[in-house]
Amino acid sequence: MFRSLEHGVAPGSSGRTAGSDEDPMIAGLLPLLLTLTAFLVPPAGAEITARNVRFVEYPDFPDAHSSWGSIGFSRTHGKVFVGVTNHRDRVGLYEYDPGPRRMRLCGFIADLANLRDFQWQAKIHSQIVEGPDGAMYFTTDGGESREEYLMEHPRGYAGGFFMRWDPATNRMTNLGMGLPYESLKDLAVDQATGLICAVSYPQVHFLTYDVRRNRLRDLGRLGSDHVPRVLFSDWWNNVYYPDWRQRLVKFEGDTGTMIFAGDSLPAFPGTPGEYIVTGITAYARDPGAGVIYLVTYGAKMLAFRPSQRGIGEVEDLGGIFDSPDKPAWNYYCPNLALGENGKLYYFIGGHGMYAVRGESIVLMEFDPASRRKRIVLEYPLRQISEVTGSDVKDKQGNLYFAGRRSDPVAEERGESGASRPFMIVFNPAREP
Amino acid sequence: MKKIPFLFALFLAAVLGRLNAEYKFFTPPGSFAVEVSLENSPYPRLPAYRNAITSLAVVGDWAVGGTSAEKGLSPFLFAVSLSDRRMAYSVDLKELVAGQRAIRSGFGAGATGVLYCGTIPDTAGGDGHLLEVLVEGRALVVHDLGVPVRGQGVFALTADPGREALYGITYPSGQFFARDLKTSTTTLLSDTVPGERDLVFLQNYALEPADYLCRRLIQDRKGRVFGSMPVNRLFRYDPDTGRLSVLEAELPEGWGRRALGRVDAWTMAPDGALYGGCAGDGQLFRLDPDTGRVSNLGKPAQMPGMKGLAFAADGRIYGVAGGAPGYAHLFCYDPAAQNFTDLGNPRFEMKAPGIEQGIWWRGFQIGTLAATPDGRQIVMGEEESLSQLLVFPVGPRR
Numbered sequence: 001m002f003r004s005l006e007h008g009v010a011p012g013s014s015g016r017t018a019g020s021d022e023d024p025m026i027a028g029l030l031p032l033l034l035t036l037t038a039f040l041v042p043p044a045g046a047e048i049t050a051r052n053v054r055f056v057e058y059p060d061f062p063d064a065h066s067s068w069g070s071i072g073f074s075r076t077h078g079k080v081f082v083g084v085t086n087h088r089d090r091v092g093l094y095e096y097d098p099g100p101r102r103m104r105l106c107g108f109i110a111d112l113a114n115l116r117d118f119q120w121q122a123k124i125h126s127q128i129v130e131g132p133d134g135a136m137y138f139t140t141d142g143g144e145s146r147e148e149y150l151m152e153h154p155r156g157y158a159g160g161f162f163m164r165w166d167p168a169t170n171r172m173t174n175l176g177m178g179l180p181y182e183s184l185k186d187l188a189v190d191q192a193t194g195l196i197c198a199v200s201y202p203q204v205h206f207l208t209y210d211v212r213r214n215r216l217r218d219l220g221r222l223g224s225d226h227v228p229r230v231l232f233s234d235w236w237n238n239v240y241y242p243d244w245r246q247r248l249v250k251f252e253g254d255t256g257t258m259i260f261a262g263d264s265l266p267a268f269p270g271t272p273g274e275y276i277v278t279g280i281t282a283y284a285r286d287p288g289a290g291v292i293y294l295v296t297y298g299a300k301m302l303a304f305r306p307s308q309r310g311i312g313e314v315e316d317l318g319g320i321f322d323s324p325d326k327p328a329w330n331y332y333c334p335n336l337a338l339g340e341n342g343k344l345y346y347f348i349g350g351h352g353m354y355a356v357r358g359e360s361i362v363l364m365e366f367d368p369a370s371r372r373k374r375i376v377l378e379y380p381l382r383q384i385s386e387v388t389g390s391d392v393k394d395k396q397g398n399l400y401f402a403g404r405r406s407d408p409v410a411e412e413r414g415e416s417g418a419s420r421p422f423m424i425v426f427n428p429a430r431e432p
Numbered sequence: 433m434k435k436i437p438f439l440f441a442l443f444l445a446a447v448l449g450r451l452n453a454e455y456k457f458f459t460p461p462g463s464f465a466v467e468v469s470l471e472n473s474p475y476p477r478l479p480a481y482r483n484a485i486t487s488l489a490v491v492g493d494w495a496v497g498g499t500s501a502e503k504g505l506s507p508f509l510f511a512v513s514l515s516d517r518r519m520a521y522s523v524d525l526k527e528l529v530a531g532q533r534a535i536r537s538g539f540g541a542g543a544t545g546v547l548y549c550g551t552i553p554d555t556a557g558g559d560g561h562l563l564e565v566l567v568e569g570r571a572l573v574v575h576d577l578g579v580p581v582r583g584q585g586v587f588a589l590t591a592d593p594g595r596e597a598l599y600g601i602t603y604p605s606g607q608f609f610a611r612d613l614k615t616s617t618t619t620l621l622s623d624t625v626p627g628e629r630d631l632v633f634l635q636n637y638a639l640e641p642a643d644y645l646c647r648r649l650i651q652d653r654k655g656r657v658f659g660s661m662p663v664n665r666l667f668r669y670d671p672d673t674g675r676l677s678v679l680e681a682e683l684p685e686g687w688g689r690r691a692l693g694r695v696d697a698w699t700m701a702p703d704g705a706l707y708g709g710c711a712g713d714g715q716l717f718r719l720d721p722d723t724g725r726v727s728n729l730g731k732p733a734q735m736p737g738m739k740g741l742a743f744a745a746d747g748r749i750y751g752v753a754g755g756a757p758g759y760a761h762l763f764c765y766d767p768a769a770q771n772f773t774d775l776g777n778p779r780f781e782m783k784a785p786g787i788e789q790g791i792w793w794r795g796f797q798i799g800t801l802a803a804t805p806d807g808r809q810i811v812m813g814e815e816e817s818l819s820q821l822l823v824f825p826v827g828p829r830r
Binding site for chain 2: 053151152153180181182202219220221222224226244245247258259260261262263264270271272273274276277323395
């Protein structure tokens with residue numbers, strides 16, 4: 001069923017570890033390269049090779065350690081935004097312009113948002129979401145153990161903030177804190193009213209923040225001992241999150257109330273409880289088809305068809321990876337995007353759970369119509385060790401992900417793995 | 433190149449090992465969580481925003497809880513079977529008494545397994561009720577015993593089965609009352625009500641009655657009732673004389689925080705000494721009920737508050753310190769060794785239909801704690817929008 005790839009450098013790869021867009025030499029040759037690229041573009045429908053994938057480095061942040069779900073696309077400005085961190089106390093906000101292929105550091109959020117030392121932030125874990133005003137919204141996170149345990153101690157974590165970045169003026173607005181001592185893991189933004197929904201860590205509280213009225217609501221705890229990391233919304237601006245039974249909980253944007261699904265999302269038999277409670281790890285929306293594709297922490301691919309009222313229907317599309325070597329639920333996939341060809345793409349692997357023996361990251365293609373899936377590319381951990389990002393794509397059909405590569409040198413920079421972050425651009429139809 | 437996966441695995445093992453070392457939760461063998469609350473549930477469960485477990489007692493095999501609801505909603509009484517580890521019965525209080533929001537008084541134990549509690553009305557000026565609660569046959573039976581004090585709720589309550597009397601604190605006025613269950617008459621004492629100067633002082637700190645009224649009452653072996661009153665004082669009520677006296681010794685105080693002084697929880701030692709927990713700064717104290725002497729035993733956690741205390745079979749006090757906006761620390765105190773142990777954040781396995789494989793449940797906001805009559809189990813109730821019950825066993829005295 002799967003095409004077997006030799007472990008190591010993927011076929012077609014030049015062997016280069018990543019495209020270094022900020023390399024001054026490459027930058028100088030950019031016009032020539034762009035011209036050559038035009039002749040090198042594979043025709044639509046051609047086999048996907050490593051040339052369909054491009055790596056983009058983050059400049060001006062030598063001690064960058066990682067990126068998380070912290071990536072989003074601005075339709076208004078046609079740019080990608082990524083949060084990159086040293087996973088300790090410096091969080092950079094990056095802007096990528098696909099036209100000139102330019103990645104730039106907008107600044108570090110502590111400086112941009114007038115945070116004091118005692119308001120240190122260790123990362124942006126949330127998606128970076130465009131609001132109805134064209135600004136990009138995100139939340140901040142304490143990241144390290146000191147966030148969870150020190151609390152009220154002077155070395156403790158004050159709490160995560162809501163932030164607004166206006167790409168038009170290059171201005172950050174600090175929208176204030178959520179809950180004391182709690183990180184804010186993810187958010188969703190109502191595309192009509194601008195209402196922000198967020199979830200806190202570690203106490204799994206569902207919050208709403210009305211920016212216009214400066215009104216924060218704590219709708220209470222929804223999870224058990226592990227916080228599901230992903231919120232997502234439908235085209236009616238309803239927001240979804242799972243409870244500890246992996247049942248969808250819907251926040252209705254127009255009524256401000258919560259609805260709990262009666263049934264849990266599908267899971268493989270034998271899925272351990274800690275995988276159930278962690279819920280959904282990634283999503284991709286297909287508004288035209290009325291479907292939101294979901295990946296669960298228990299490695300299921302689901303097609304969710306929301307309804308404006310009530311919860312909607314869920315279709316089980318099977319596992320994200322099939323192998324006799326491991327239980328079907330034991331694959332980690334915190335990323336998903338839908339290609340222009342109607343196929344889903346996702347990278348499997350990370351946090352100690354890998355699809356392929358020898359621990360490498362695989363890029364998968366999943367056809368929702370036929371439910372066929374295949375490995376399209378494979379990367380050693382020194383090239384890609386983990387990929388995050390949901391539903392980030394531009395009008396050219398480029399899919400964007402926040403990537404990390406294994407880097408033992410970075411081990412001392414923080415917890416949660418030693419890595420170097422970079423951005424991944426993937427286009428299944430051509431060289432991005 | 434082939435060394436990279438191996439090196440990465442080594443690194444991963446080191447990192448995960450480090451994380452594991454940091455993420456140690458209190459999970460003793462035999463501990464478990466009971467799913468009490470679940471919105472839109474096909475099983476007997478309490479719905480969201482009506483289930484904060486603010487009163488808790490154990491009678492035989494039954495953990496009996498009383499909840500608090502959000503404004504406009506009504507609370508529940510419920511019973512969990514500890515041997516079956518399941519929610520068994522619940523009573524929606526609005527079916528019995530309308531217009532009530534909270535059962536936060538704690539339970540007073542009557543004769544033959546009967547429990548008593550009081551309610552807080554949903555609207556200011558409403559009447560709180562006294563309730564009699566009993567697990568009987570295959571049902572949780574609740575009787576409305578009427579209104580002890582018009583226009584007031586019941587903030588704290590204890591029961592004297594020998595005298596067939598209930599003693600309580602009214603809300604929001606803070607009066608002490610004695611209710612004769614035989615005659616259904618109430619005697620009111622205003623000694624516990626803050627005076628005008630006290631109210632100005634408390635208002636300077638933007639405190640409300642819910643912040644400074646005595647949260648729990650206790651009786652000593654002689655049937656005398658002990659509680660706290662603003663500002664930072666302790667009182668003793670003698671039912672034989674009907675007199676209430678203010679003790680000379682004050683509650684342990686964190687300097688500058690007198691306004692926050694009140695008793696959050698009580699428990700009685702086998703030798704009759706009373707142990708209490710302070711709301712303002714989270715100190716544990718010992719009170720000699722005869723001499724009125726107060727000993728400050730210190731505090732187990734940096735955070736304020738001590739919402740639950742109980743003696744267990746091993747001779748130790750188990751308690752809950754701290755809470756929102758942080759999260760609770762379970763602790764134990766050994767009176768013999770005069771030693772605190774911070775047990776940290778409890779994390780127990782919850783199994784129920786639909787989650788047969790079990791999930792881990794962390795007790796972040798624990799509002800109540802009780803011991804089984806034999807002291808071999810400690811039961812804790814959460815104060816959340818969806819609250820659960822956490823239970824762990826305690827060994828015999830060492």
